[in-house]
Amino acid sequence: MSTTARLPSPYRPEAEIVAQCLAALDPPLDWPAVVRTAQPWVQAVRDRPPPFWAMERLLQEYPISSAEGLALMRLAEALLRVPDRETALALTADQLGRADFANSADPAGGLAARLSSTVIRRAKHLLPSGEASGLLARLGGHTVVAATLRAVQLLGRQFVLGQDMAQALQRADALRATGCQLRFSYDMLGEGARTEADAKRYLASYAAAIDVIAAHRGGATASCAERDGISVKLSALHPRYEDAQHERVMAELVPRVWSLCERAAAAHLNLTLDAEEVERLELSLDVFEALAARVAQHCPQWPGLGLALQAYQTRALALVQQVVAIARHHQVRLMCRLVKGAYWDAEIKRAQELGLPHYPVFTHKAHTDASYLACAQALLQAGDGVYPQFASHNASTLAAVLQLAARHGAAFELQRLHGMGEGVYREVLQDPRIACRVYAPVGTHRDLLAYLVRRLLENGANSSFVHQLADAAVSPQALLASPLHLHATPALPLPPDLFGAARANSLGVDLTVAAMRAPLLAAHAALVLLQVPTFDAKLAYKAYEISADSYQKWSILPVAERAAVLRRAADMLQARLPQFCALLVQEAFKTWGDAVAEVREAVDFLRYYAGEAERIMQPVLLPGPTGEQNELRLKGRGVWVCISPWNFPLAIFSGQVAAALVTGNTVLAKPAEQTPAVAQAMVDVLYAAGVPAAALQLLPGPGERVGAALVALPGIAGVVFTGSTPVAKTIQRALAAKEGAIVPLIAETGGINAMLVDSSALPEQVVDAVVQSAFRSAGQRCSALRLLCLHEAIADGVIEMLCGAAQALVVGDPSDLATDVGPVIDREAYDTLQRQLQRLDAEAKVLLRLDDQARAAINSVANRVPPAIYEVDAIERVQTEIFGPVLQVVRWRGDSAAVIGQINALGYGLTLGLQTRIDTRAQSLAAAAHIGNVYVNRNMIGAVVGVQPFGGEGLSGTGPKAGGPNYLVRFCAEQTVTVNTAAAGGNAALLVAIS
Structure with a gap:
């Protein structure tokens, strides 16, 4: 991993970062002038019928928020890659059958909308339904699949310039022949590499594409910035393009990308590194600077190395500043493509899953727009070291960029995606001084799928400019409203607030951020693993007597007090996350990611069971005849034996013990013999939080001796066990063989866990x-x-x-x-x-x-x-x-x-x-x-x-x-209390009710 961080933490308050972006726009933009520039573009687009393919109309009729739009998106994502007819038929029937295309309004025009509507509506009458799939229906179904495949292929053609470079170059020339002096940046479509073979195949594909582009436009005398280029996805060139593999990536990936740079430089083409996810940003910056250093050493006159930046990232402005600093330090001219961003939903989900303090992307679209304009200003005022490239389909963003560019007098170009924003750019490019580059994906139908879905999601979202531009109900004033204002709170609950009032989400660590992982590494360096003495199984009954004696005192505490103890323990454990992670790595051989996840799970168990106990242990009034009160209550059962495994020595141990304690039981806890130090550390936390030592006793040792002795104790109220199926059966037989009460067993054992994968x-x-x-x-x-x-x-x-x-x-x-x-x-x-x-x-x-x-x-x-x-x-x-x-x-x-x-x-x-x-x-x-x-x-x-x-x-x-929600009930005994409220000779409640 990177040992130093050149960028600030991505997890800072959104309002604080937006305020910095707004402050960077100094002097401020003249937004009324922006509107005056953009409004004629908007009006012209709305007045003129959409182009032949009419993607905007398709998204307008079938928005992705509808069942129909979602079905269309899923068909676009999956249908072309399904290799067998039966699965293709099942997929088509599934998606078309779940949506109500028949009741959608007729499209106003456009091949995409007409074709899709016609195919989809007729398909529903031909596709098999449930088991009614006779020969004629099946023949009709396959006919519809073929038609739907063709419709999806045409949909893909809207976004992809060609299935190979020859086709892409031919179509690019045709577009240039219409009179627009377009430049192109070709992108070889595909998922990131999963294998070394994938990476080598993508490398060869990029190299061949550069050669083809160079040969096709080889006689051009234009500058590097004016010529076509190629966009390179770093994650396609290395199967482990992630921060954890930093040293390996720098040693293996940089030479691969440099070989492409040398090819591009020799042909006087430009090469841009595509943007990746937040967790790869520092790594991408390191790769980019390593390449810039090689440019300075080997081909300093080549101004074609570029980097794409995503304005929706909270570190976007800081990244721009780093790129400018790299250009100045190495005295090279670099390209910088500024985009809004393409992985927003994935970034939000990752932050929530990891329990991070803030989101690494802006949650308000206006904040992303403000960040974009702040980054644009920083690029335009950077001087000759950076050639800015502004990628947007938003008319107000483009007008604002033109205003900033005029203010600074800097060279720049605009960019759009192939198949998007054509109407707006037709108006913008009426000014012949404005240069435009088209980001042009190239690849087979199979390769376009993920890219296609991203485009549909971006442009079909209700907040998208493309979506709103096609919606006549959105006024030009609303469409062109200034984004330069601050929303005080995020548009989504922060990850720590994911569960609302029920409980706080446990806080995690992004191990790709140096400042967040540093405390973990420091704790590991300082760790001294203590030896925990083995419990003498002969003393099992004495331990039981101590627990049994303490049961009454612990169980009569109000459930709110026991829950408060668990919440205090959760807070203490959260505060000691680095120390517990280090202990898990050292004693249980956990990787750092697994260690963080386990500490968080233990924290979650403590908080969740605290809330659940308060919920289920309140008396419940039951219906009955007048003059009688019936109440159902839950209470503890007695002394529980908790036997936990070594594979989750903190989380499962904590969950078992917390469940038993919060429901009013006392506990004899037998941890796995391989991981007693983890258990001892957790017990210490529970003691510090207020659990009496007599209510929780840690009894470490071998299962065959200590575990067996505890299970054999005559008075225990229950056993909770996680481990192998044979051991669970042994415990079950031992409990059944004892005299006395029937003792409940909660067992979670293993499995031959399967995954079924179909061809879709x-x-x-x-x-x-x-x-x-x-x-x-x-x-x-x-x-x-x-x-x-x-x-x-x-x-x-x-x-x-x-x-x-x-x-x-x-x-x-x-x-x-x-x-x-x-x-x-x-x-x-x-x-x-x-x-x-x-x-x-x-x-x-x-x-x-x-x-x-x-x-x-x-x-x-x-x-x-x-x-x-x-x-x-x-x-x-x-x-x-x-x-x-x-x-x-x-x-x-x-x-x-x-x-x-x-x-x-x-x-x-x-x-x-x-x-x-x-x-x-x-x-x-x-x-x-x-x-x-x-x-x-x-x-x-x-x-x-x-x-x-x-x-x-x-x-x-x-x-x-x-x-x-059902777990704690098993630790409880149920009691019903019935009171004859009329025993004294009268039923006052009934008399009041009829009076």
Whole structure:
């Protein structure tokens, strides 16, 4: 990772940053003059019929906020890549059948709207419905699929200049022949690289594109800025383009990009690095400066290296300042493309999921616009070191940029996306002094899908200028209103406030931000791992007596007081996050990302159970006859034994103990023998928060001695256990064999967790989800993916990509931020895995297994096991859970419901993943699965307290789900109290009621 930060934190108050942007616009813009410039453009666009393709009309008729618009977007995203007819038919029927196209108003014109409307409306009468899919209906369905495919292809043509460079150049020349002196920046479409092979293929594609562009326009005498160029996506050139792999990326990626720069410089073309997500910004800046240094050394006269900046990022203005500083330091001329931004929804979700203090992007569109104009001014006043390129379709933004440019007298160009903003630019370019470049994607229909959806989302949003320009109901005054004002509060609740009044969201850490990870590294450096003495199992009954004696005093405390103790403990734990993360890395071999997530989960458990206890433990009045009061109450049961595992030694330990304590029970807590220091540290926090020592006793030691002794105690009120299925059954038998009361057992055990992937799924998303689910935490999660079921139509491609992605993972020391897969917990686990791997080597087809030399180098150090992937010929071959980074793959065809039936037959029921774009299929498969947690189109791990209550059925556990609304009830005894309120001889309440 980067050792120093050149940019401020992305997580600062939005209002503070906007105020800085507004202050930077000095002298202020003359906004009435902006309106006077832009209003004729707007009027001209509205007065003139839209172009032949009429994308604006399509978005107007089917906005993405409607079911119809969403169906259209999903078809555009998925249909072209589906390889088999049956899945294409199911996808089309699913999406068209869920929307009400028949009642949409007739489009006013335009091929896209007319074609889509006609196809969609007629399709609904031809597509099969449910089981009624006879021969004629099926023939009609395939006809509609073919027509819909063509409609989606035409939709893609609106945004993509050509399927290859030859076609793109031909269309570019045709556009130039219309009289507009357009420049082009060609972008080779595609997802980011998942494998080294992907990266090499993209590198070759970029290199070939530069050569083709150079040859096509080779005789031109224009300057570099005036010539065509290429846009390069850095994440397409390295499979691990992320801050954690900083050293590796700088060593491997910079030479690759430099080879493209040399090619472009020799041809006098320009090359711009595309913008990426927030977590890659510092890395992108480091790559960019490394390239700028090489430009200064090897080709200082080439002014064609560029960087795209996203104004919606809260660090945009600071990034502009850094680019200007780089140009001055290296004495080179750089290009800078300023855009609004393309990943807003993903950035919002990431900040919420990670529990970050603020959003790294602006939540108000006006704030993004203000940031854009502040960045524009900074670029225009930077002098000769930077050539500004302003990408926007917003008429008021363009008019404001022209005003700023006139003020500074700087050279610049405008940019638009191919297929967007043509009406506005037709008016703007009436001034021949204004230069315009078209950002022109090039790629096959399959490659355009993700790009196409981003464009539809951006331009179909209600706040989009393109959307509002096409809406006659939006007045020119409203359309051109000044964005230069401050909203005091974000448009969305901040991530810490995600759960509203119910509870505070736990705060996390963005490990890509140096200032946020520094306390963790400092805590690790200062950590001294203390030895925790083993409890003598012979003293188990004495420990029980202490807990039993303290039960009465603890249980009669009002539930609000017990809940307050848990909330204090949560706050203390949150404040000590760096120390607990360091402890988890050191004792449990967690990677830093996993450690942060576990501390947050423990905090969430404490706060969630505090609120739930207050909710469920209030007396409930029940209906009954007059003269009688009936009340249902919950109270503690007594002494609970809590037995927690080593794979989540803080979160599961804390959750079990907190649930028992807050419901009024006392606790004998037996942590995993491998991780007693984590448990001791958590117990210390609970003591400091107000839990009496007698109410919570920590009894560390081996399960076969200490755990068995505690389960055998005669008076315990319940056992909560997380671990293996065989041990849970042993506990169950031991409890049943005892004399006395029937003792409840809450058990959460393992599973042969499967993921079913059909051919409508996006392979890159599938691979991302599989790698995270199967190999994160070295596969040592109860929820980890064990069995991948791939539709045969896409199996070969997904397997190849998956193996390449797994090979790119770093197996190493968990304290190293670059490590993806740390060691397994101990030598016993390591030896068990080696025996299982040897069996699979003999019985299954090896898809990924490091060679003997590489494997020996990894295995010889601290119980490290590299990821391994095998193919089996049937689901029933997988009968045993392998608790490590080992994945088995099976191919399927035909009926997806039958596959779920085979998964159910295994008997486990913890987690299931479904990867499909067919909504009705996902719903029906989830309903048919005997599985506790079902995840659709995402990974299968990382259940969040109160959001995804966790627990399975069958061989995977007893329920109720941890972190869910039913969990605490199992720790309680129920009591009904009935009072005859008329016992004294009269029913006053009844007399009052009738008086």
